[in-house]
Amino acid sequence: MLTVNDIKKVYDSGDQALKGLSMEVSGNEIVSIIGPSGAGKSTLIRCINRLTEPSSGEVWLGDTEITALSSKELRKARRDMGLIHQEFNLVERLTVMENVLSGRLGYMSTLDAFRRNFDSEDIAKARAVLRRVGLEGVENDRADELSGGQRQRVGIARAVIQRPKILLVDEPTSALDPETSIEVMDLLTEIAREDDIPVLINIHEVDLATEYADRVVGLSDGELVFEGDADELDERAKDIIYRDGQSREERDAAKAEQQASAGE
Numbered sequence: 647m648l649t650v651n652d653i654k655k656v657y658d659s660g661d662q663a664l665k666g667l668s669m670e671v672s673g674n675e676i677v678s679i680i681g682p683s684g685a686g687k688s689t690l691i692r693c694i695n696r697l698t699e700p701s702s703g704e705v706w707l708g709d710t711e712i713t714a715l716s717s718k719e720l721r722k723a724r725r726d727m728g729l730i731h732q733e734f735n736l737v738e739r740l741t742v743m744e745n746v747l748s749g750r751l752g753y754m755s756t757l758d759a760f761r762r763n764f765d766s767e768d769i770a771k772a773r774a775v776l777r778r779v780g781l782e783g784v785e786n787d788r789a790d791e792l793s794g795g796q797r798q799r800v801g802i803a804r805a806v807i808q809r810p811k812i813l814l815v816d817e818p819t820s821a822l823d824p825e826t827s828i829e830v831m832d833l834l835t836e837i838a839r840e841d842d843i844p845v846l847i848n849i850h851e852v853d854l855a856t857e858y859a860d861r862v863v864g865l866s867d868g869e870l871v872f873e874g875d876a877d878e879l880d881e882r883a884k885d886i887i888y889r890d891g892q893s894r895e896e897r898d899a900a901k902a903e904q905q906a907s908a909g910e
């Protein structure tokens with residue numbers, strides 16, 4: 647289970663990207679984070695694995711307080727958090743196989759990792775994962791020879807081979823066409839169910855968010871302003887998440903109203 651407790655992030659620029667946000671993700675649920683541009687969605691994903699250091703608050707993965715770990719401990723703990731990026735983040739000149747194997751680096755000694763000394767077991771695992779994501783036959787192609795959808799599958803395979811306890815997914819479809827986006831979302835859903843791990847997805851497209859998510863978290867201006875099942879994301883909820891220029895007081899009043907009507 648992932649627990650985020652009162653996370654705040656103030657960037658050096660003074661931008662308050664997260665203003666005390668708490669949430670949980672557990673089981674094999676798929677949770678979509680939605681919200682307008684600048685709401686803090688990417689910051690939240692990145693604060694969870696501390697690619698961005700939160701200014702305050704706690705992140706727990708199971709019994710481990712991620713926010714309390716030294717950098718050495720964090721390297722180990724990051725094995726448990728598979729990260730899938732918007733722009734795939736592949737090493738373009740390396741092959742598909744080499745990119746996927748880099749998901750095992752966190753399990754190797756520093757020297758073996760430096761020399762990229764992968765053992766035969768890792769290579770067998772990589773082949774199996776590549777089959778699973780539908781990339782058999784392109785193992786030896788360079789990453790930059792692939793289509794966008796294939797590249798995202800490599801990114802997913804690299805995260806899955808870590809054997810993570812959670813997948814953190816940052817805008818997985820924004821560089822993809824609609825058809826490929828659906829394929830990628832189908833694959834992420836399949837992995838959550840088969841590997842029995844939760845998936846937290848920052849996603850722009852509300853339609854995809856509701857279609858695939860068990861639960862939706864809405865952010866607005868660094869605050870969690872909606873949390874509910876995908877079918878509870880009605881026009882009113884969307885209004886709360888996407889309404890521009892609303893003051894904090896107005897938002898709080900709207901939130902109280904929403905909670906009151908939910909309790910009716």
Ligand SMILES: Nc1ncnc2c1ncn2[C@@H]1O[C@H](COP(=O)(O)OP(=O)(O)OP(=O)(O)O)[C@@H](O)[C@H]1O
Pocket residue numbers: 657658659661662663681682683684685686687688689690
């Ligand atoms: N590295 C950074 N340095 C300074 N400010 C930042 C940085 N990254 C994000 N911000 C600011 O923090 C706020 C939240 O940004 P974030 O990228 O998390 O939002 P987002 O909801 O993911 O937006 P988008 O959907 O456009 O990617 C914005 O005001 C943004 O300008």
